[in-house]
Amino acid sequence: MxxxxxxxAIALHRFGFGPKAGATTGSIAAVAADPMxxxxxxxxxxxxxxxTDPKLQSSGAENxxxxxxxxxxxxxxxxxxxRKEMAQAMAAAGSENAMEQTAQDKSSDAAKDAKPxxxxxxxxxxxxxxxxxxxxxxxxxxxxTAVNCEIGFVExxxxxxxxxxxxxFDSTVMAGxxxxxxxxxxxxxxxxxxxxxxxxxPAMLLYLDNAMSxxxxxxxxxxxxxxxxxxxxxxxxxxxxxxxxxVYTQADVTNFARVITGWTILPTVDNPDHxxxxxxxxxxxxxxxxxxxxxxxxxxxxxxxxxxxADLAHHPATARHVATKLARxxxxxxxxxxxxxxxxxxxxxxxxxLKEMAKTLVSAPEAWPxxxxxxxxxxxxxxxxxxxxxxxxxxxxxxxRQQALLGEPLWRPPAPKGFSDDSAAWYDGLxxxxxxxxxxxxxxxxxxxxxxVVDVALGPLAAEETRLTVARAESxxxxxxxxxxxxxxxxx
Amino acid sequence: MRPQTSSLHASTRRELLLGSGVLFAWAFVxxxxxxxxxxPRFLTIVLRGALDxxxxxAPVSDPDWIKLRGDSALRxxxxxxxxxxxxxxxxxxxxxxxxxxYQEGHATIVHAAASPYRERSHFDGQDVxxxxxxxxxxxxTGWLNRALGGLEPSPDAxxxxxxxxxxxxxxxxxxxxxxxxxxxxPPRLPPVTEETTMRLLDLYRHTDPTLAQVxxxxxxxxxxxxxxxxxxxxxxxxxxxxxxxxxEQVRAYFAEAAGTAAKFLAAPDGPxxxxxxxxxxxxxxxxxxxxxxxxxxxxALDGAxxxxxxxxxxxxSETVVALVTEFGRTARINGNEGTDHGTATVxxxxxxxxxxxxxxxxxxxxxxxxxxEKRDLKPTTDLRAVLKxxxxxxxxxxxxxxxxDVFPGSESVTPMAGLLA
Numbered sequence: 071m072x073x074x075x076x077x078x079a080i081a082l083h084r085f086g087f088g089p090k091a092g093a094t095t096g097s098i099a100a101v102a103a104d105p106m107x108x109x110x111x112x113x114x115x116x117x118x119x120x121x122t123d124p125k126l127q128s129s130g131a132e133n134x135x136x137x138x139x140x141x142x143x144x145x146x147x148x149x150x151x152x153r154k155e156m157a158q159a160m161a162a163a164g165s166e167n168a169m170e171q172t173a174q175d176k177s178s179d180a181a182k183d184a185k186p187x188x189x190x191x192x193x194x195x196x197x198x199x200x201x202x203x204x205x206x207x208x209x210x211x212x213x214x215t216a217v218n219c220e221i222g223f224v225e226x227x228x229x230x231x232x233x234x235x236x237x238x239f240d241s242t243v244m245a246g247x248x249x250x251x252x253x254x255x256x257x258x259x260x261x262x263x264x265x266x267x268x269x270x271x272p273a274m275l276l277y278l279d280n281a282m283s284x285x286x287x288x289x290x291x292x293x294x295x296x297x298x299x300x301x302x303x304x305x306x307x308x309x310x311x312x313x314x315x316x317v318y319t320q321a322d323v324t325n326f327a328r329v330i331t332g333w334t335i336l337p338t339v340d341n342p343d344h345x346x347x348x349x350x351x352x353x354x355x356x357x358x359x360x361x362x363x364x365x366x367x368x369x370x371x372x373x374x375x376x377x378x379x380a381d382l383a384h385h386p387a388t389a390r391h392v393a394t395k396l397a398r399x400x401x402x403x404x405x406x407x408x409x410x411x412x413x414x415x416x417x418x419x420x421x422x423x424l425k426e427m428a429k430t431l432v433s434a435p436e437a438w439p440x441x442x443x444x445x446x447x448x449x450x451x452x453x454x455x456x457x458x459x460x461x462x463x464x465x466x467x468x469x470x471r472q473q474a475l476l477g478e479p480l481w482r483p484p485a486p487k488g489f490s491d492d493s494a495a496w497y498d499g500l501x502x503x504x505x506x507x508x509x510x511x512x513x514x515x516x517x518x519x520x521x522x523v524v525d526v527a528l529g530p531l532a533a534e535e536t537r538l539t540v541a542r543a544e545s546x547x548x549x550x551x552x553x554x555x556x557x558x559x560x561x562x
Numbered sequence: 563m564r565p566q567t568s569s570l571h572a573s574t575r576r577e578l579l580l581g582s583g584v585l586f587a588w589a590f591v592x593x594x595x596x597x598x599x600x601x602p603r604f605l606t607i608v609l610r611g612a613l614d615x616x617x618x619x620a621p622v623s624d625p626d627w628i629k630l631r632g633d634s635a636l637r638x639x640x641x642x643x644x645x646x647x648x649x650x651x652x653x654x655x656x657x658x659x660x661x662x663x664y665q666e667g668h669a670t671i672v673h674a675a676a677s678p679y680r681e682r683s684h685f686d687g688q689d690v691x692x693x694x695x696x697x698x699x700x701x702x703t704g705w706l707n708r709a710l711g712g713l714e715p716s717p718d719a720x721x722x723x724x725x726x727x728x729x730x731x732x733x734x735x736x737x738x739x740x741x742x743x744x745x746x747x748p749p750r751l752p753p754v755t756e757e758t759t760m761r762l763l764d765l766y767r768h769t770d771p772t773l774a775q776v777x778x779x780x781x782x783x784x785x786x787x788x789x790x791x792x793x794x795x796x797x798x799x800x801x802x803x804x805x806x807x808x809x810e811q812v813r814a815y816f817a818e819a820a821g822t823a824a825k826f827l828a829a830p831d832g833p834x835x836x837x838x839x840x841x842x843x844x845x846x847x848x849x850x851x852x853x854x855x856x857x858x859x860x861x862a863l864d865g866a867x868x869x870x871x872x873x874x875x876x877x878x879s880e881t882v883v884a885l886v887t888e889f890g891r892t893a894r895i896n897g898n899e900g901t902d903h904g905t906a907t908v909x910x911x912x913x914x915x916x917x918x919x920x921x922x923x924x925x926x927x928x929x930x931x932x933x934x935e936k937r938d939l940k941p942t943t944d945l946r947a948v949l950k951x952x953x954x955x956x957x958x959x960x961x962x963x964x965x966x967d968v969f970p971g972s973e974s975v976t977p978m979a980g981l982l983a
Binding site for chain 1: 610611612683684685688730731732733735738751752753754755757758759761762764765766768769770772773776777780781839841842843844
């Protein structure tokens with residue numbers, strides 16, 4: 071078969087995380103014989119999409135660790151305050167003991183200050199707060215996977231679905247674990263399963279407030295005089311399944327909210343072994359049947375909500391919504407109608423099989439327009455740079471910082487809708503990207519030849535102007551900056 | 563406190579260096595120099611992008627000078643008059659500190675100098691300049707690093723005693739090599755230069771109109787923000803600013819990087835040999851030698867040299883700073899009010915250890931027949947002679963090592979004598 075080097079380069083940028091230096095299958099040359107076949111083959115890599123990192127705990131364990139940590143801290147603070155108050159009280163009473171105590175305190179502080187080599191290093195004197203540590207560990211696992219995987223199509227799908235069913239670290243420390251538990255296992259499975267896993271996950275129940283939603287006529291509702299929170303029910307229908315302004319009404323939202331009352335998490339305060347895990351609490355659940363989107367659901371407890379989700383997952387509106395988003399993410403801001411139609415049909419034909427959806431997307435001729443269409447999202451771009459330059463162990467904190475500066479803070483979406491997939495949303499960050507590119511170039515210029523990076527990252531995709539611009543740069547730093555800013559590297 | 567390894571993570575390194583009140587017990591000393599009761603410091607600054615030597619130090623009395631450069635020519639009677647040096651040459655008016663040093667005998671200018679490289683590629687030119695070899699791509703070590711080998715040839719020398727000190731996020735080839743390198747990065751990154759931004763815009767204009775338009779708009783906004791005094795907000799010291807490239811940022815970076823290098827070199831038990839690099843000298847378009855972009859950059863460099871002198875304190879009297887660039891630029895102005903890649907240029911030496919106040923030049927002249935390939939200032943001084951002279955007289959690097967190891971194949975290039983006081 072004739073080699074299609076340019077098609078190979080486009081394929082790796084569009085469907086993967088960009089060509090990788092030192093790759094076995096993730097290089098332009100390796101996929102040139104059959105770019106489409108190579109992307110499809112990525113779907114069959116064993117364990118693709120999964121992260122196995124023994125350092126990472128379950129979402130519940132992370133949640134409990136933070137809770138216990140906070141509780142212990144609180145106790146510690148309380149003790150110290152008490153001791154101080156007591157010392158003051160005794161000093162006021164003229165007690166010799168208290169004087170000694172205070173003097174001792176002072177001398178130990180003074181000893182600390184006088185320690186000659188104590189570096190004012192916040193990392194050493196102040197341990198990283200546990201939630202931050204958990205965030206960094208989760209982020210490291212995610213970023214390293216993207217930087218080091220071969221083609222990365224499955225990983226790109228993980229990022230897509232994680233953004234579709236987004237949660238925020240600002241709401242819960244479990245946001246990273248959520249992606250591992252609710253998204254990754256189903257990324258090549260069924261949409262219905264991912265939906266069930268996502269909506270019942272403690273991180274989602276906290277993020278969209280369902281953990282505190284109470285059926286007004288439930289036992290707890292009556293006793294506590296509290297009620298519904300519609301947030302999760304609405305976003306499930308508007309964002310996760312049917313799509314905005316489709317087949318549901320406000321009444322459907324309210325009734326759905328009633329259905330999923332009782333979907334909450336075990337409080338950690340009196341569940342040291344299972345706190346933070348999902349629980350269906352019948353005491354909070356609105357009793358009785360509910361009707362929504364034209365169907366009545368008997369009160370079967372937690373199964374009532376599961377049944378609604380199952381139906382939403384198979385609804386034609388959901389198929390169209392998901393198909394449109396998938397095509398928009400990978401192909402074009404305004405995806406070709408025929409492609410959306412094909413994906414919608416495939417969704418309905420396969421019971422929402424996401425692997426089949428991915429295959430259909432990649433096999434569609436509409437997904438292979440000649441030029442590059444979309445601008446890379448900041449996170450994708452930062453990963454692509456490191457892959458092109460052969461950085462296998464990137465500076466995670468640096469990348470997180472850059473990604474936030476570029477408007478896409480990791481696991482902190484601005485709203486439940488997630489980060490935008492419209493190219494226009496990302497153009498404004500172009501000059502910030504330039505700063506970011508410069509920072510990256512400063513870090514790697516000592517280790518790589520700009521020309522090699524052009525060959526790895528773009529190959530024949532590089533326009534003559536781009537090659538010349540890189541070759542004529544006044545320094546390696548400038549050359550690498552311009553290279554990763556070049557349209558062929560910005561776009562996919 | 564001494565780091566056990568030179569490959570520490572950058573931020574850790576920074577914290578170590580800034581955090582520990584005590585610097586490292588540097589065993590490295592130029593031993594022969596020490597035996598003479600001296601404690602010399604040597605800092606090399608690489609100016610990447612090819613500095614226009616004629617714009618930095620102009621031959622104002624050369625009869626062909628004004629003809630050659632026209633309105634872009636520095637002159638003693640210009641609106642911004644050049645600063646007189648020796649009657650024949652004059653210094654760019656953006657460099658009053660260097661001018662003062664010159665008058666005090668603490669600055670020397672070598673003109674019409676060049677490395678052995680005779681092509682015009684930046685990367686290859688920098689490679690030759692920093693490797694010390696005659697050809698590009700031939701080495702992955704730098705002459706400054708190898709010079710340390712010349713200082714302490716004994717194989718049982720204490721390893722930690724041979725550290726070279728590098729400033730900046732990228733360790734220059736100049737200091738890479740067997741002798742361990744310790745590097746320090748200023749908390750702020752070198753800003754994206756205006757030159758880089760303009761090149762990117764040019765690339766976008768040729769290849770991607772959408773991105774070109776976006777970048778133009780953003781740059782326009784940045785200019786308005788600047789004019790309106792809207793400050794650059796830096797989320798934290800480690801993060802790049804939102805808008806970059808302003809000359810104030812360049813000034814701040816140059817002064818901070820150079821000033822910090824001086825602090826380390828000045829410390830009684832600090833390193834004695836260091837290097838850093840400043841980018842941005844590739845002035846193809848609107849060079850602005852008198853009051854534009856190049857003048858701004860030279861001003862920032864002048865500030866950096868002033869910061870070195872200040873922070874060196876008493877050690878200034880034992881200091882030599884060498885400022886070198888990969889090659890010069892065309893003698894004539896090009897079609898874009900800039901200059902293209904050329905050959906010979908200036909090397910600037912500054913420091914209290916110098917017998918300065920001199921411009922050293924075997925002036926080749928500026929008539930067309932005098933120019934190298936009828937376009938560039940002709941090289942008449944081998945830059946290696948200057949560097950060998952400094953390394954020999956200042957650090958007492960052995961002359962044989964200079965010819966064999968530091969600048970291999972340079973036996974015929976005699977170290978320039980008499981540079982030091």
